[in-house]
Amino acid sequence: MRIENATFVITGAGSGLGSACAERLVAAGGRVVLCDLSEGVQDQARRLGDAAIAVQGDVTSADDIQAVIDAAQAHGDGLAGVIHCAGVVSVAKLVDRHGNPADLDAYARTVQINLVGTFNVMRLAAAAMSQNPPGDDGERGVIINIASVAAFDGQVGQCAYSASKAGVVGMSLPAARELSRHGIRVMAIAPGVFETPMMADIPEDAVAALSQAVPFPKRLGKPDEFARLAEQIITNSMLNGEVIRLDGGIRMQ
Ligand SMILES: CC(=O)CC(=O)SCCNC(=O)CCNC(=O)[C@H](O)C(C)(C)COP(=O)(O)OP(=O)(O)OC[C@H]1O[C@@H](n2cnc3c(N)ncnc32)[C@H](O)[C@@H]1OP(=O)(O)O
């Protein structure tokens, strides 16, 4: 699929990985609709110029995401793809050091945003893209979801986060299989540890240990390195139904 003059929704676009994807797609000649809960996303769209618009919204809300998709349909020639970066990280032990059990609402909130939110964005985007005229190879759209290496090697304190991301991994193949009849691809990226504002929510010593644990290169990933993989997934139509780890080889302890 080409990027030039095509329209993409990017969720979580007000920060980190989503913001880097927006910059890269606009540089490649694409149009973008930026969605984020935070109102800072409006400034991000202004910085990117006419190719970008922002629609503030919550990925867990059907109405908000339908409004984002509608805006994308009107911002060019229909919706070509989605990069779904909105998400939250959380840390809580099952039993804390005082012997208290983890908070159930906090667990449900992480799963609601990261997993149910992904399903919500995927279902509404797919319904819209299934109506696109077919392009090369009959392709009508592409969906890129964001999992995490924590889906596979979650650490102490990551039950909620790892479960939510493992759910994203689990949906990739059945979604790709189902949507193949509409010419829509579904991929997931499982990043290792990237230098974004999200890292501020993880204990500092855990982040320091993690960057040392990367075999090579021994550093956190840069958001544009993530955006470059998203760009490749959009333009390479043979990529489908797979989860790609982008992690410098880290296997978290
Ligand atoms: C955002 C992404 O998508 C990418 C990522 O996932 S980045 C990874 C993020 N990682 C995290 O968020 C980990 C968060 N967890 C922690 O920081 C801590 O485990 C915690 C703050 C939740 C608890 O700390 P604590 O109370 O000191 O843990 P404690 O109960 O003493 O440790 C239990 C055991 O687990 C080990 N452990 C604790 N934290 C660990 C960690 N982060 N990594 C590896 N082992 C850990 C301890 O060494 C200890 O092992 P031993 O009993 O053999 O000594």
Ligand SMILES: NC(=O)C1=CN([C@@H]2O[C@H](COP(=O)(O)OP(=O)(O)OC[C@H]3O[C@@H](n4cnc5c(N)ncnc54)[C@H](O)[C@@H]3O)[C@@H](O)[C@H]2O)C=CC1
């Ligand atoms: N930074 C990292 O090391 C890694 C990040 N990831 C995943 O990548 C994705 C992007 O993360 P980062 O850019 O690092 O985080 P970030 O915290 O910098 O950005 C996430 C954005 O999502 C938005 N958001 C949160 N909840 C939302 C909701 N309900 N509706 C709409 N927007 C919402 C936030 O406002 C924020 O702007 C997340 O899904 C995260 O779990 C995965 C592995 C590693």
